Amino acid sequence: xxxxxxxxFAIAAMVGLAMVHGSVYAQPSHGNPxxxxxxxxxxxxxxxxxxxxxxxxxVPAHLRNHGDCIINSTDRNLIGQPCDPTDANGDDICDxxx
Ligand SMILES: [Ca+2]
Numbered sequence: 001x002x003x004x005x006x007x008x009f010a011i012a013a014m015v016g017l018a019m020v021h022g023s024v025y026a027q028p029s030h031g032n033p034x035x036x037x038x039x040x041x042x043x044x045x046x047x048x049x050x051x052x053x054x055x056x057x058x059v060p061a062h063l064r065n066h067g068d069c070i071i072n073s074t075d076r077n078l079i080g081q082p083c084d085p086t087d088a089n090g091d092d093i094c095d096x097x098x
Contacts, residue, residue: 037055037056038059039075039076040052040062040070040071041069041094049082049085051079051081052079063092069092069095070093071094083098084096
C-alpha cells in the first residue's frame with residue numbers, strides 16, 4: 001500500500017511541476033511589464049460596461065463569466081471609459097472599439 005501511495009505522490013508531483021512550468025512558459029512577455037495586461041470592455045452588474053485592465057491570465061475568465069470582450073487598444077487612458085460589449089461575431093473582440 002505504501003508503494004501505491006508513493007507512486008501516486010510521484011505522479012502528483014510531476015503533474016504539479018508540469019503545470020508550474022506550463023504557466024511560466026505561457027507568459028507571453030518577459031521583462032515587459034505592460035505587455036502582460038489586456039484592456040477589456042467589462043460588463044458589470046452595478047454600473048454600465050466600462051473599460052478595465054486585467055492581467056492576461058485573467059482574461060479568459062472575464063470573457064466567460066461576465067461576457068466581457070477584448071479592446072485592441074493599449075491606451076491605458078481608456079481605462080474607466082464606457083464601452084460597448086457587443087460581440088456579435090463571437091470572436092471575443094469587441095465589435096465596437098473605442
Ligand atoms: Ca467581435
